[in-house]
Amino acid sequence: MLDKVMSFLEVSHLRKSFVSPDGGKSLVVDVENFSLSAGDLFGMRGESGSGKTTFLHLLAGILRPDEGSIILDGTEVSKLNEAARDHLRASAIGYVFQSFNLLQGFTCLENIMLAMSFAGKVNETRAKELLDRVGLSHRLAHYPRQLSIGQQQRVALARALANRPKLVLADEPTGNLDPGNAYKALALLRELCCDAGSALLLVSHDENVIGGFDENLDWSDLNRAFAEAMND
């Protein structure tokens, strides 16, 4: 959690702003310090539009911070060039989205194997095992549109864990699921992360989801930019 010794993920003085429609700069993320240990399962509660996704994009190297540093397992992510960040994302980070973001033109098996291919670790057996693990061994050749919402999210979870990532980022992973499926998906995600030894950082606006994590905090406590905006 915060200020841990031997942190696996360390974020410090992180700032990211965007150009707002009026031409001014709008600070979206302003995090002084945040850290995570290897294998931690961490929940972060936050409202919609508060910059949580931007924070996750920064951690994943999709966006570059304006200031500050992100050190993941000893690597300074924000200083890597784009290709290196792409490689890091492919091999060390799993991403779970609210809207699943499965590739519609590809089967369940192909969705997982594509994620493996970008890390250079294509392994069909493991891909099948993962789908078996999430209860979809009978849906290998099905396309996402042929699956229920809950099944689609399970494929997305399997894909995020495909390369045994050190860190899994989950952005409102239960946002599109009914309570029953949400509960199952969450349990599965935690199980998969524990099995793979991956740290999990899950963000959600749902108190029930975050309440299930022993380690959790409010995003508004962490992100000074949002806190200031609220005060304004």
Next chain:
Amino acid sequence: MLRSGPWVILFLATRGLRQYAFSTAVASLAIALAGGLFLGTWKIKEEAKNAFSRSSGGYDAVLGARGSKLQLVLNGLFHLEASPGNLSWEQYELIRDTRGVSEAYPIAVGDNYHGFRLVGTLAEMFEKHEWRKGRKYVVQSGGRLFTDNAKEALVGAFVARKLGLKVGDNFHPYHGLTFKEEAKHKDLYVVVGILEATGTPSDKVIWIPIKGIQLMDGHNPETATDVSAVLLNLKGAAGFMLDMKYNKQGNVATLAWPVAGTLASFFERLVWFQRVLEIIAYLVAFVAACVILAILRNAMNERRREIAILRSLGARRATVTAVVLAQAGLITLLGIVGAAFAYLGIGFLAASVVREQTGVLLEPFTYDPSFLYVPIGMLAIGLLSGLLPALQAYRSDVAKNLVQQS
């Protein structure tokens, strides 16, 4: 199945095209059409030029009545068009005995058998003349040459096949160069030999003794010794001398010399036709390039999210850019394969029409540099039209296209 490295690019590209199968097929078809037209206009023209030169029967010149040189060549060597007029037997003898003339064979035309020309000449031509360097006429086994004073016929291979003529068959010639049922001559000819195929217009001819044409029942007795033309082979500077004598100073006969030059002028007249086909091919190629651009751009608009997902999974900018370029390349490659088939069709059709109409054997599938340049050019155009969509893919904003901001 899916593998790492460049295979991923190919895998993603083929899948993308499968999603737009109809548009891909249309673009490939347009490319195939353009490529087929390019190859067709260029190679068939070149091949026709070469084939007509190859098929001039091994003669340097044709002497005939005053008129067009081209008409003389077409009539005397390619057995096309009507004879521009006659020469007297004395004129034939005169040129035959001229210094520098190594070969001189008179021919007479004016009759046909079921549309195939009867050409009268001397049997000597088949014994001595080489229709191509080192190649003399050969009579198929069981046959022989005609006798100059008999009503005998030597049939070209193409005619024999088309009409089913064989040694020992009899036939009545018909008057004129086109077949008319009512124009049947009384004379009865017997087939004494079938010539081996030469791939030249002589395959499309029924050869008979020159006296046969001259003395055919119903022909004008006053022209009974005339010839339609004299086929010549010349030595040294005889060509210049005879050109001066017949074409520049004389006004009785025309010497078509050199044959290749006369044919070249014929093909020059067809340049406008080739230009028109080339312009059409350019237009089709332009349309094909536009279609590729439109397909990939539309696909890009629909695939921004997909690209963002791929990038979030770790795909590099270069990878998604290469996927779009690979799609342009694949569409073009499909088009190139189609163009090869289109050219195959055009080539077969052109060769068979030319063979049927003139007896000239086109070889449209012999190697030509255009077989290499046209596909390379097509690939370049295809990749060029994929550049803009590829650039869009390269510049695609991952964060913006990935998810709704929370």
